Amino acid sequence: MPKAYVFTRFGGPEAEALVEQDRPSPGPGQVLVAVRAAGVNPVDWKQRTGHSRPGGPARELPAVFGNEVAGVVEEVGAEVTGFAVGDEVFGNPVAGGYAEYALLPATVTAHKPAELSYQDAATLPVAAATAYDGVRQLDLPEGATLLITGAGGGVGVAATQIARAFGVRVIGIASDAKKDFVESLGAVHVPSGPDLAERLRGAAPDGVDGVFDLVGGEVQEAAATLLGDPAKLITGADRRTAARLGGGPxxxxxxSAVLDEVAKLVVEGKLRPFVTQTFPLDRAGEALRTVEDGHARGKIVIEVGG
Known part of the structure; x- marks a missing residue:
């Protein structure tokens, strides 16, 4: 029977297990994918603790970990067009991706370019797609200045590269330890920590045209002081503070269109996924610990088959 890495209840790592499950069958609008690689994200372990996306469905237990995969189409459900058995694809699974097989909605699945590895493709549907959506939402003109908080994290790294690809100047807030990395992406680094507002004013004395917040709280508040138009503040971390400041999520x-766009940016060399470690499925717990403990540099990927 196919294997999957699951959490059997809400809680800590003790709730995790590698189990055998029946091979799923695609429903209308779905494709069944033989998984080759699955990306690991902070949201994965957060879901194990009981966290859910606002407005998202409750998870049924046991629940398979994972929110992004790449693989090969094994079966196509009713009402699906544009995909066939044998197609190489990537996207957001319906209910978990740390598994030998995963169901994907065709609307959030894209064809994997031949130039893109399964490992790199599996890193795109969560962080890179979120970054792309945010940069497009701000819609800053070429030459404008974007301030990104949490620029050294998964979404921040992707947002920095995407913004630079669109000709936008980036100022990135990140820890001192990530200074060289953030600057290698083409951003001006501003160290996080006490007296952040003063350092930000020094880096952007004329203010900024947009803020992409990925930290929230006091950091978001400090960043917002540089904005002339509060509507140009968006957040992926703290909606309440953003609403109070005049911004939004x-x-x-x-x-699928967004997935096609981020894949194109990778193929063109404008977006690097930065896969730094891979783990087999039977070591998925170690992959999760690397991300949950905050020790990950770059993207962590679980290799499943192939």
Whole structure:
């Protein structure tokens, strides 16, 4: 029977297990994918603790970990067009991706370019797609200045590269330890920590044209002081603070077109996924610990088959 890495209840790592499950069958609008690689994200372990996306469905237990995969189409459900058995694809699974097989909605699945590895493709549907949606939402003109908080994290790294690809100047807030990395992406680094507002004013004495917040709280508040138009503040971390300051959340498109666009940026060399570690499925717990403990540099990927 196919294997999957699941959490059997809400809680800590003790709730995780590698189990055998029946091979799923695609429903209308779905494709069944033989998974080759699955991306690991902070949201994965957060879901194990009981966290859910606002407005998202409750998870049925046991629940398979994972929110992004790449693989090969094994079966196509009713009402699906544009996909066939044998197609190489990537996207957001219906209910987990740390598994030998996963169901994907065709609307959030894209064809994987031949030039793109399964490992790199599996990193795109969550962080890179969120970053793309946010940068497009701000719609800053070429030459404008974008301030990104949490620029050294998964979404921040992708947003920095995407914004630079669109000709936007980027100022990135990140820890001192990530200074060289953030600057290698083409951003001006501003170290996080006490007296952040003063350092931001030094980096952008004329203010900024947009803020892409990925930290929230006091960091978001400090960043917002540089904005002339509060509507140009978006957040993927702290909606309440953003609303109070006149901004709003990142508006997610969640469609195949965005996945096609981020894949194109990778193929063109404008977006690097930065896969730094891979783990086999039977070591998925180690992959999760690397992300949950905050020790990950770049993207962590679980290799499943192939």
């Amino acid at each position: 990142v508006e997610r498109a969640r469609n």
